[in-house]
Amino acid sequence: MINWQFTLHPDHTINLDTNDRTLARLLEEKEPTSRICMACGSCGGTCTAAQFEPVSFRHILLMVRRGETESVRSELTKCMYCGKCTLVCPRGVNTRHILALLRTMLIN
Numbered sequence: 001m002i003n004w005q006f007t008l009h010p011d012h013t014i015n016l017d018t019n020d021r022t023l024a025r026l027l028e029e030k031e032p033t034s035r036i037c038m039a040c041g042s043c044g045g046t047c048t049a050a051q052f053e054p055v056s057f058r059h060i061l062l063m064v065r066r067g068e069t070e071s072v073r074s075e076l077t078k079c080m081y082c083g084k085c086t087l088v089c090p091r092g093v094n095t096r097h098i099l100a101l102l103r104t105m106l107i108n
């Protein structure tokens, strides 16, 4: 078999009609800045924990919006809650507060 030096990602169907988006709505009520993320990626690019394993606030928020709660719970265990992502966000998203709220809602 030919080795093409890449692999295909498994299918990942996102159905916003059936996914439970309760977590995203709760988060918007408690921290309205979660609505204004423009997905620029600055938070992920400067993430302290990303030196050790792949983690990005932008990706976590995307999963919250999609209703992929189990994946969010798993990503939260990688975050160090240092708040560096809050300092670099050009939109003023209170990322650390959002991460702390998610931790309270999903882990504690």
Ligand code: SF4
Binding pocket: 036, 037, 038, 039, 040, 041, 042, 043, 044, 057, 058, 088, 089, 090, 091, 092, 093, 095
């Ligand atoms: S830096 Fe701010 S605006 Fe950019 S992706 Fe992160 S949270 Fe969103």
Ligand code: SF4
Binding pocket: 043, 046, 047, 048, 049, 050, 055, 056, 057, 078, 079, 080, 081, 082, 083, 084, 085, 086, 095, 096, 099
């Ligand atoms: S608070 Fe978490 S996501 Fe934000 S920079 Fe620190 S480790 Fe990364």
